[in-house]
Amino acid sequence: MTATSAEKPMDSSCLAQLVPLEAVLFDIDGTLCDSDPIHLLAFQQMLQEIGYNGGVPIDEEFFVKHIAGKHNDDIGDYLFPDDRVRAAKFLDDKEALFRSLAKEKVKPIDGLCKLKKWIEDRGLKRAAVTNAPRPNAELMIEILGLSDFFNAVIVGSECEHAKPFPDPYLKALEMLKVSKDHTIIFEDSVSGIKAGVAAGVPVIGLTTQNPAHLLMEAKPAFLIKDYADPKLWAALEDIDKKAGRITA
Incomplete structure (x- = not known):
């Protein structure tokens, strides 16, 4: 693949080069909502029940390294390398537990409502792009009140290859x-950022759950804490200025 501008280091001021901005793409887990702690809880409970790791619950470091942002097929291969049938059954059960927990625990990332309005006011197209199973994706989008916001929901398992x-x-x-x-793409995981960069699109990374130094290795345009981060709004103001929406 030929190197693209998105593979080179950028900063927030460089997003103005995207004008006219046409679309904004979002991951879901950790990007629209801080759902990783819910996934971690589900994995901890279920792995402990089957005596994985000697019955010692997995910790956040293990989760970030081996699970966060990865497709379920890859997670299953790691957890149960010699038994794909068991892996598939375990992960189906884990997703059911996650959906049960998510109904009470999923909350939007700070500033998401403000960003949603900014996108709608400018008539931009938008899609959710996720490695999560479709039932999870649609449930979280519904809980967050975004069912009418997205023009499309793309699921990794329905593509030839999932992220990264x-x-x-x-x-x-x-x-x-x-x-x-x-x-523009918003992502919170290394695999997600790599996928966006490989697609040739500038990616804004969120430090919701994953360490900033690991995210930077995937070459995002820049990192933000959440959608209320002043760095994000400075970049969006630059886009508006170049588009003629704000006079200098």
């Missing part, structure tokens, strides 16, 4: 009929 491959983001660009040169 670019396929899900390339499919989103195709479905929305937008250019990678006029699109």
Whole structure:
């Protein structure tokens, strides 16, 4: 793959080069909502029940290294390398437990409502792009009140390759009929950022759960704490200025 501008280090001021901005793409877990702690809890409970790791609950470091942002097939191969049938059954049960817990625990990332309005006011296209199973994705979007917000929901398992491959983001660009040169991605995981960068789209990383130094290795445009971060709004103001929405 030829190197793209999105593979080079950027800063928030460089997003103005995307004008006219056409679309905004979002991961879901850890990006729309801080759901990783719920996933961690579900994995801890279920792995402890089967005596994994000698019955000692997995910790956050293990979760970040081996589970967060990864597709379930890859997680299953790691946890149960010699038994794919068991892996599939375990992960189906884990997702059911996650959905049960999520109904009471899922909350939006700070500033998401403000960013949603900014996107809607400018008439931008938007899609959710996730490695989560579709029932999880649709449940979280519903809980967050975003069912009417997204034009499309792209699921990694429904593409030829899931993240960290670019396929899900390339499919989103195709479905929305937008250019990678006029699109922004929001992601919170190393695999997600790698997928966006490989698709040639600038990625803004969120430090919701994963360490900043690990996220930076995946080459995002820049990192933010959440959608209320002043760095994000300075970048969006630069986009508006170049688009003629704000006079200098």
